[in-house]
Amino acid sequence: MRLLVQNVHKRFGKLEALKGVSLTLRPGEILGLLGPNGAGKTTLIKIVLGLLLPDGGEVVLEEGKGRRRPQGHEFGVLLEGSRNLYVNLSLLTNALYFGGIRGLSPKEVRPRFEAWLARFGLLDRLHAPLASLSRGMQQKAALALALALNPRFLLLDEPTLGLDPVSRKELEAILLDLKGEGWGILLTSHDLESVERVSDRVAFLHRGEVLREGPTRALLREWAGEGYRLRLAEPKAEALAGALGPGWLPEAPDRLFFLGPWEALRAYLPRLDGEVLEVSRGTPSLESLFLRLFGPAPRG
Numbered sequence: 001m002r003l004l005v006q007n008v009h010k011r012f013g014k015l016e017a018l019k020g021v022s023l024t025l026r027p028g029e030i031l032g033l034l035g036p037n038g039a040g041k042t043t044l045i046k047i048v049l050g051l052l053l054p055d056g057g058e059v060v061l062e063e064g065k066g067r068r069r070p071q072g073h074e075f076g077v078l079l080e081g082s083r084n085l086y087v088n089l090s091l092l093t094n095a096l097y098f099g100g101i102r103g104l105s106p107k108e109v110r111p112r113f114e115a116w117l118a119r120f121g122l123l124d125r126l127h128a129p130l131a132s133l134s135r136g137m138q139q140k141a142a143l144a145l146a147l148a149l150n151p152r153f154l155l156l157d158e159p160t161l162g163l164d165p166v167s168r169k170e171l172e173a174i175l176l177d178l179k180g181e182g183w184g185i186l187l188t189s190h191d192l193e194s195v196e197r198v199s200d201r202v203a204f205l206h207r208g209e210v211l212r213e214g215p216t217r218a219l220l221r222e223w224a225g226e227g228y229r230l231r232l233a234e235p236k237a238e239a240l241a242g243a244l245g246p247g248w249l250p251e252a253p254d255r256l257f258f259l260g261p262w263e264a265l266r267a268y269l270p271r272l273d274g275e276v277l278e279v280s281r282g283t284p285s286l287e288s289l290f291l292r293l294f295g296p297a298p299r300g
């Protein structure tokens with residue numbers, strides 16, 4: 001079974017928010033949907049969920065030779081900050097309420113919800129109001145609820161937003177486990193480090209169009225090319241990238257990436273005398289690539 005978004009168009013008055021977007025999501029994979037603010041990510045998710053109608057194109061589930069329009073209940077949704085749940089109600093009441101909306105009886109929902117909560121280490125919070133949980137716990141509880149409703153695909157909007165590094169890692173591990181168990185997961189996020197770690201494929205959306213889409217590693221290699229990562233003695237990456245010019249990407253305060261062949265890098269090395277601790281071959285990070293595509297034009 002595959003979820004296909006095919007040539008989807010959406011207008012808001014004069015604004016063309018989506019200009020023919022096509023994407024595929026398969027079971028057992030995580031697709032990262034990336035793009036700057038206003039690129040059209042949320043609009044696309046709303047169309048997939050059937051909350052907005054497209055002006056053109058379609059969203060279909062392909063199963064064997066059959067194709068049909070997916071139903072809302074086939075998607076488990078996690079909106080940023082669990083804002084699709086009632087924070088003053090207990091976890092269980094939320095689960096029973098949303099299960100009821102989906103036509104599921106308490107007898108069906110409760111054991112499944114409890115099993116997911118137990119797996120995420122939250123069963124003792126079953127009767128606690130959602131608001132009394134930490135942000136990371138709330139995200140896990142919301143995910144447990146989404147899973148308890150037996151969706152086929154998960155659509156997660158900014159799932160790691162506001163999480164501390166430990167909670168972020170925990171959520172990443174959960175997503176990788178779920179993927180391994182066959183869930184197809186669409187993830188929108190500005191947390192590119194996380195996306196790089198968990199996604200099998202990424203799609204870059206920009207002004208309503210998919211600029212590129214493909215396997216994360218291959219895309220980085222093919223699109224950006226291979227190059228060299230330089231670990232710096234001091235946190236000067238921004239300043240050096242600006243001074244050295246195009247082809248130089250600051251990846252972290254003390255990490256620079258050079259997109260280009262060794263011969264070209266060698267020509268720069270005298271200018272970096274004493275600044276570099278280590279040089280290694282690789283592909284640039286997703287974040288530096290994103291900044292190169294959508295960030296301000298390179299200086300220098």
Ligand SMILES: Nc1ncnc2c1ncn2[C@@H]1O[C@H](COP(=O)(O)OP(=O)(O)OP(=O)(O)O)[C@@H](O)[C@H]1O
Binds near residue numbers: 012017036044
């Ligand atoms: N209901 C609406 N009416 C009018 N314009 C809208 C509406 N919803 C979205 N837009 C516009 O469509 C464009 C895409 O918005 P969308 O929210 O899909 O972007 P996004 O990629 O999710 O951004 P962000 O990363 O900030 O969440 C924006 O220019 C936005 O202002």
